[in-house]
Amino acid sequence: MSKFTFNNISYTCSENETVLDVLLAHEVAVPSSCRSGLCQTCMMQAVKGTPPGAAQKGLKDTLKAQNYFLACCCHPDEDLELALPDTQTARVRATVSNIEKLSSDIVGVSLQCEQPLDYKSGQFINLFGENSLARSYSLASVPAKDQHLTLHVRKVPDGRMSSWIHHELSSGDSVEISLPVGDCFYTPGNAAQPLLLIGTGSGLAPLYGIARDAIAQGHTGPIRLYHGSTNVDGLYLDKTLRQLTRQHENFSYMPCVSDEPVEQQDIASGHVLDVALQEHAKLAGWRVFLCGNPNMVKAAKKKTFLMGAAMKDIHADAFLPSA
Amino acid sequence: MNQTLFQKLGGEAAVDAAVDIFYRKVLSDDRISGFFDDVDMEKQAAKQKSFLTMAFGGPNNYTGADMRRGHAHLVQRGLNDSHFDAVVENLAATLSDLNVAKEHIAEVAALCETTRNDVLGK
Numbered sequence: 092m093s094k095f096t097f098n099n100i101s102y103t104c105s106e107n108e109t110v111l112d113v114l115l116a117h118e119v120a121v122p123s124s125c126r127s128g129l130c131q132t133c134m135m136q137a138v139k140g141t142p143p144g145a146a147q148k149g150l151k152d153t154l155k156a157q158n159y160f161l162a163c164c165c166h167p168d169e170d171l172e173l174a175l176p177d178t179q180t181a182r183v184r185a186t187v188s189n190i191e192k193l194s195s196d197i198v199g200v201s202l203q204c205e206q207p208l209d210y211k212s213g214q215f216i217n218l219f220g221e222n223s224l225a226r227s228y229s230l231a232s233v234p235a236k237d238q239h240l241t242l243h244v245r246k247v248p249d250g251r252m253s254s255w256i257h258h259e260l261s262s263g264d265s266v267e268i269s270l271p272v273g274d275c276f277y278t279p280g281n282a283a284q285p286l287l288l289i290g291t292g293s294g295l296a297p298l299y300g301i302a303r304d305a306i307a308q309g310h311t312g313p314i315r316l317y318h319g320s321t322n323v324d325g326l327y328l329d330k331t332l333r334q335l336t337r338q339h340e341n342f343s344y345m346p347c348v349s350d351e352p353v354e355q356q357d358i359a360s361g362h363v364l365d366v367a368l369q370e371h372a373k374l375a376g377w378r379v380f381l382c383g384n385p386n387m388v389k390a391a392k393k394k395t396f397l398m399g400a401a402m403k404d405i406h407a408d409a410f411l412p413s414a
Numbered sequence: 415m416n417q418t419l420f421q422k423l424g425g426e427a428a429v430d431a432a433v434d435i436f437y438r439k440v441l442s443d444d445r446i447s448g449f450f451d452d453v454d455m456e457k458q459a460a461k462q463k464s465f466l467t468m469a470f471g472g473p474n475n476y477t478g479a480d481m482r483r484g485h486a487h488l489v490q491r492g493l494n495d496s497h498f499d500a501v502v503e504n505l506a507a508t509l510s511d512l513n514v515a516k517e518h519i520a521e522v523a524a525l526c527e528t529t530r531n532d533v534l535g536k
């Protein structure tokens with residue numbers, strides 16, 4: 092049993108409750124989404140006391156040093172005084188510079204940050220909306236090539252943030268985002284290593300960023316990108332990626348459709364993971380990137396590992412829904 | 415003596431070399447893979463490293479009571495001697511893949527044996 096205060100109100104936290112559980116149970120408006128330590132939307136700061144190390148996993152060292160922590164993983168072992176992140180240090184204002192329809196349920200959102208954002212393609216940012224709503228979106232843009240940050244947002248049925256983005260948000264609007272998060276990105280140093288990228292739906296966003304980033308950084312090994320969608324309409328970067336294939340000899344793209352018959356010769360029929368792994372029986376020495384549907388990502392991590400990819404070479408972002 | 419076994423095997427570098435191979439074998443072994451079917455493979459892999467360090471006689475802070483507590487939920491799910499034997503078998507096969515000498519493999523197996531009762535909650 093421990094105590095914490097937030098906005099001058101004191102709360103008690105029993106052993107099996109997290110700080111987030113307690114705040115939400117008291118209907119205190121604080122942001123959260125995945126509730127599993129992954130998205131960092133629930134980040135808070137201990138202005139007095141020290142948060143447990145287990146609640147700081149995945150945070151940048153500079154944030155750890157300032158006693159930032161994740162409320163959804165925090166079982167305090169001493170009394171704490173808490174605050175929401177200071178907007179100056181942990182958030183960035185950005186202006187929507189463009190919104191374009193990419194398919195019937197995916198839009199591309201371009202953001203212009205007030206100050207240049209130091210990020211890597213494939214990382215994600217958290218977008219903050221009204222009533223402490225916060226959701227994660229991956230970065231499809233490449234810092235060295237693109238002027239703006241780009242997100243690909245799929246509309247989830249009755250989804251609060253994605254509906255707002257699709258229906259309300261427009262060019263010129265100002266939004267608040269987090270600093271970039273996550274370690275699903277390309278690192279230079281082994282330019283000849285073959286890369287396998289597998290994504291479903293808007294899971295293509297980070298992969299598109301990673302592939303172009305690898306190319307921009309002079310990657311010479313094969314870059315094999317597989318994009319899965321239930322229907323042909325969902326292959327929302329088909330044209331762009333075919334063009335990229337023509338421009339770069341080491342890059343290839345295979346669109347896969349799982350739930351409707353396909354007539355085109357150049358689209359594979361079946362689930363993207365099956366298609367990709369059929370074409371790559373051995374993955375020893377490969378670097379693997381997996382993004383999108385959490386079930387696909389989980390299965391793919393295990394399968395690619397069993398097929399020989401080293402654990403340290405498997406990078407993934409499961410697009411966990413809000414809990 | 416245990417410390418020297420750990421050194422003879424190559425210390426932490428040996429653990430790093432073994433962890434992927436061992437974990438791949440365990441996940442592919444239908445007799446025991448169910449116990450390791452964690453959502454989070456990275457977390458599970460970190461635990462495999464702790465296991466290997468211990469089995470190689472390396473520095474660790476686990477007590478017999480920790481082993482008992484750490485595996486109690488698995489014993490409830492039916493963990494028994496046959497599963498224990500399968501783990502030791504996979505470990506021996508891993509070391510053999512890494513060209514570790516037979517006598518050292520036997521030492522590792524003997525070291526594992528000392529934890530059997532705690533792991534199985536006997």
Ligand SMILES: Cc1cc2nc3c(=O)[nH]c(=O)nc-3n(C[C@H](O)[C@H](O)[C@H](O)COP(=O)(O)OP(=O)(O)OC[C@H]3O[C@@H](n4cnc5c(N)ncnc54)[C@H](O)[C@@H]3O)c2cc1C
Pocket residue numbers: 125129130215226227228229230242243244245246247248249250251252253254293294296297408409410411412413
């Ligand atoms: C690391 C990370 C990166 C992400 N990157 C992207 C990205 O680049 N592009 C993108 O479009 N999304 C991405 N997401 C998902 C995104 O953060 C939101 O979860 C998503 O947009 C839904 O939010 P919402 O507020 O619209 O829906 P909510 O209001 O949170 O959900 C409404 C209902 O729909 C359910 N639901 C939510 N998602 C799904 C789903 N996929 N399928 C079925 N039911 C669902 C919820 O459980 C809930 O019942 C990412 C998630 C994570 C964790």
Ligand code: HEM
Pocket residue numbers: 446449450452461462464465468469476484485488493497498499501502526527529530533
């Ligand atoms: C040879 C004797 C064994 C030793 C020395 C040993 C040691 C360990 C250690 C050190 C951990 C990590 C604990 C932690 O830090 O959380 C662990 C966890 C684990 N062990 Fe063992 N182990 C042994 C046998 C087995 C067997 C036979 C099985 C099942 C077939 C098994 C399944 C597991 C699992 C699933 C975990 C993770 C538990 C969790 O998710 O919390 N172990 N073991």
Ligand code: FES
Pocket residue numbers: 123124125126127128129130131132133134161162163164
């Ligand atoms: S990390 Fe806490 S809600 Fe996602």
